[in-house]
Amino acid sequence: xxxxxxxxxSPDQRYLIAAITRxxxxxKPAGSLGKLEELAVKLASLQSRAMPSVxxxxxxxxxxxxxxxxxxxxxxxxxxxxxMIKNFVHGGAAINVLAKQSLAxxxxxxxxxxxxxxxxxxxxxxxxxxxxxxxxQAAMTKADLEKALLSxxxxxxxxxxxxxxxxxxxxxxxxxxxxxxxxxxHLLKLNAPKLTGAGTGLxxxxxxxxxxxxxxxxxxxxxxxxxxxxxxxxxxxxxxxxLVGAYLAAAQSGLAILVDGFICSVAALVxxxxxxxxKPWLIFSHQSQEQGHALILNELKAEPLLNLNMxxxxxxxxxxxxxxxxxxxxxxQQMATFEQARVSQAE
Numbered sequence: 001x002x003x004x005x006x007x008x009x010s011p012d013q014r015y016l017i018a019a020i021t022r023x024x025x026x027x028k029p030a031g032s033l034g035k036l037e038e039l040a041v042k043l044a045s046l047q048s049r050a051m052p053s054v055x056x057x058x059x060x061x062x063x064x065x066x067x068x069x070x071x072x073x074x075x076x077x078x079x080x081x082x083x084m085i086k087n088f089v090h091g092g093a094a095i096n097v098l099a100k101q102s103l104a105x106x107x108x109x110x111x112x113x114x115x116x117x118x119x120x121x122x123x124x125x126x127x128x129x130x131x132x133x134x135x136x137q138a139a140m141t142k143a144d145l146e147k148a149l150l151s152x153x154x155x156x157x158x159x160x161x162x163x164x165x166x167x168x169x170x171x172x173x174x175x176x177x178x179x180x181x182x183x184x185x186h187l188l189k190l191n192a193p194k195l196t197g198a199g200t201g202l203x204x205x206x207x208x209x210x211x212x213x214x215x216x217x218x219x220x221x222x223x224x225x226x227x228x229x230x231x232x233x234x235x236x237x238x239x240x241x242x243l244v245g246a247y248l249a250a251a252q253s254g255l256a257i258l259v260d261g262f263i264c265s266v267a268a269l270v271x272x273x274x275x276x277x278x279k280p281w282l283i284f285s286h287q288s289q290e291q292g293h294a295l296i297l298n299e300l301k302a303e304p305l306l307n308l309n310m311x312x313x314x315x316x317x318x319x320x321x322x323x324x325x326x327x328x329x330x331x332x333q334q335m336a337t338f339e340q341a342r343v344s345q346a347e
Contacts, residue, residue, distance in 0.1 A: 001145075001146050001149060001229070003153070003249075004149065004245075004248055004274050004275070005274075005275065006248075006252045007252070007277070008248075008251045008252050008275055008277040008278055008281070009251075009252075009254055010277070010280070011042070011045035011046055011280050011281075012044075012045050012046075012048040013045065014048075015044045015045050015047075015048050015049060015050060016041060016042075016044065016045035018044065018050055019040060019041040019044035019045065019050070019052075019332065020041055022050070022332065022337075023037050023040065023041060023332070025337040025338060025339070026331075026332075026335040026336070026337055026338075027335060027336050027337065027338055027341050027343050028335070033328075033331060035303075035305065035328075036324070036327060036328040036331060037328070037332075039283070039305075039324070039325055039328035039329075040052060040328040040329055040331065040332035042280075042283070043256060043325065043328070043329060044332070046254070046256040046280070046281060047165060047254075047256065048254070051329070051332065051333045052165075052329050052332065053165055053329050053333075054165055054166040054256075054322065054325045054326055054329060055103075055165065055326070056105075056162070056163060056164045056165045056166075057099075057102055057103075057104035057105070057164065057165070057166050057168060057258075057322055058104065058105050058107075058158075058159035058162065058164035058166070058167050058168065059095065059099050059104050059105065059106045059107070059168045059169075059170060059315050059318075059319065060107050060109060060152075060155040060158075060159070060167075060168070060169050060170070060246065061088060061095065061106070061107070061108045061109065061169075061170040061171065061172055061314055061315060062109050062111050062151070062152070062155075062169065062170070062171050062172075062238075062239035062242040062243060062246075063081060063084075063085050063108060063109065063110050063111065063112075063113050063171070063172040063173055063239060064081075064110075064111045064112030064113060064127075064130065064131070064173045064176075064237050064238035064239040064242075065078050065081050065112060065113055065114040065115075065129070065130035065131070065173055065174060065175065066078075066130060066131050066139075066173060066174065066175030066176055066178065066179050066237050067130055067131045067132045067133030067134065067135075067139065067175075068131075068133055068134055068135060068139075068175050068178050068179060068182075068213070068217075069130075069174050069175030069178075070133055071133065071135050071213050072209065072213075073175055073178040073199070073209075073210045073213055073214075074174050074175050074178070074199060074200050074202075075199070075200045075201050075202055075206070076174050076200050077174065078114050078115075078130070078174045078175070079114075079115060080174050081113050081114070081115070081172060081173055081174050082113055082114070082115035082117060084172050084314075085108055085110065085113065085117065085120065085122060085172065086120065088106075088108045088122075088172075088314075089108065089120055089121055089122060093314060094312055094314065094316045095170060095314045095315050095316050095319060098316060098319035098320060098322075099319060101319075101323075102319065102322050102323065102326070104168070104319065104322065105159075105162060105164070107122075107123055107155070107158070108122040108123065108172075109122065109123040109125055109151060109155060109242070110122055110123070110124055110125060110126050111125050111126065111127055111148055111151050111238040111239055111242050112126060112127050112128055112129065112130055112131065112148075112173075112237070112238035112239070113126065113129070113130070113173075114129045114130040123155075125147075125151045125154070127140075127144050127147045127148055127151075127238050128140075128144060128238070131179075131236075131237055131238060134179070134182060134217050134221075134234060134235050135213060135216060135217045135220070136220075138221075138233050138234045139179070139232075139233065139234060139235055139236055139237065140232075140233055140236065140238065140241075141233070142233060144238070145229065145232055145233050145236070145241055148236075148238040148239075148241035148242050148245065149241050149242065149244060149245030150245060151238075151242045151245065152169070152241070152242040152243060152244065152245025152246030152247070152248075152249060153245045153246065153248075153249040155169070155242070155246050156246050156249040156250045156253060156255065157249070159250070159255065160253055160255060164255065165255075165256070166255070166256050166257070166258055166322075166325065167246070167250045167255050167256065167257050167258070168257075168258045168260070168315050168318045168319065168322070169242075169243050169246050169247070169257075169259075169260065169264060169267075169315065170260055170264070170313065170314045170315025170316070170318070171237075171239045171240070171243060171260075171263050171264065171313055171314065171315075172239070172313065172314055173237055173239050174200070175237075176237050176239065176240065176263055176313075177197065177199035177200075177262065177263065177290065178196075178199065178210060178213070178214055179235060179236055179237040179240060180237075180240060180262060180263040180266040180267075181195045181196050181197075181214055181266075181292060182214050182217055182218060182235035183231050183232065183235045183236050183240065183266055183270065184266045184269060184292060184296060185214065185218055186218060186221075186224075186226055186231050186234070186235055187226055187228065187231045187269065187270065187273065188299065189226060191215060191218070192211045192212075192214040192215035192218060193211050193215075194292065194295065195291065195292030195295060195296075196210055196211040196214055196291065196292070197262075197289075197290040197291030197292055197293075197311075198289075198290070198291070198311070199290070217235070221234050221235075227273075228244075228270045228271075228273040228274045229274070231270065232244065232270060236270075240263060240266065240267050240270075243263075243264055243267035243268075243271075244267045244270050244271045244274070247259075247267060247268055247271040247278060247281075247282070248271050248274060248275060248278060250281065251275075251277070251278045251281035255281075256281060256283065257281050257282050257283065258283050258285055258318045258321065258322065258325065259282050259283065259284045259285060259302075259318065260285060260286075260313065260314075260315045260316070260317050260318040261285075261286065261288035261290065261293060261310065261311065261312075261313060261317045261318075262288050262290035262292060262293040262296065262311070262313075263313060264315075264318075265284065265293060265296045265297060265300065265302070266296055268282055268284075268300060269296055269299060269300055272300065279300070282300075282302070283305075283325070284297060284300070284302040284303065284304045284305065285304060285305055285306060285317045285318040285320070285321035285322075286304050286305060286306040286307060286308060286310060286317040286318075286320070286321055287304040287306070287307045288309075288310055288311045288317060289309045289310065289311040290311050305321045305324055306320065306321055306324075308320070
């Protein structure tokens with residue numbers, strides 16, 4: 001897994017300065033477009049071009065099941081993971097609608113779904129039929145962890161081959177809020193009540209049960225290292241590891257990243273612990289309704305673009321935020337300068 005440590009380039013300061021200069025010349029009071037200005041400047045520095053663009057967006061949905069689901073931490077059975085993948089293929093999910101709206105390329109990758117998916121028109125990278133139950137043993141082996149990380153790297157390679165200019169990752173997997181919660185708790189040395197939320201829609205009693213199960217697992221494996229890779233090995237999911245690999249590979253390749261909700265933000269936290277140079281390449285789309293997301297965003301010192309009380313996953317929050325990035329780029333590209341419009345500037 002040495003590739004995880006490959007260098008990540010810094011944002012291009014020449015284009016950062018050029019973009020700030022252009023923003024100051026556009027026909028508006030300086031700073032009046034707020035975060036839209038900041039987004040355009042950031043994207044210019046990440047893409048090393050005077051006129052940034054996110055017209056060619058790439059969305060990779062990683063899907064896997066979790067052994068911890070057998071402990072009753074979800075409101076839905078594991079069969080729903082496969083049913084939702086079929087829904088993605090048939091175009092009926094939220095992310096299908098949103099990707100179509102933005103003309104984004106959408107792919108679905110099976111990295112560990114329990115149900116056999118046959119010749120379904122997806123990318124088949126199944127590592128195992130779900131992870132082990134981390135209440136009793138490590139969720140995955142080191143070898144399987146490496147495969148999961150590589151599946152994320154492969155997705156980024158496809159995005160780059162298609163000349164994408166922004167990368168969005170999503171996830172699907174019953175039980176994955178429990179996995180993400182355990183990963184974050186162990187990595188940050190927090191107890192489960194700090195981060196455990198409703199996931200797929202648990203009531204308060206079920207949330208308490210879920211919290212106790214996660215805490216029991218954290219207690220059982222409290223002596224393991226809280227390094228990023230060991231944490232993923234014991235508590236992670238194949239799709240969460242794939243997200244980690246994808247984020248690192250995208251940044252290493254100079255591809256800007258739009259991060260989705262709670263689970264993706266936990267993956268971003270893990271990835272930044274592997275290489276802190278990743279952080280400038282991350283744009284955080286929204287703060288979800290999942291209880292622990294605000295804490296994770298705060299840990300990452302991230303300012304999400306939106307807060308719409310979403311908690312669906314499958315990259316839906318990032319896809320909703322994508323038009324904001326497009327607006328930021330179009331304003332930067334197409335607004336007239338004071339000189340072009342012959343508008344007097346304030347003295």
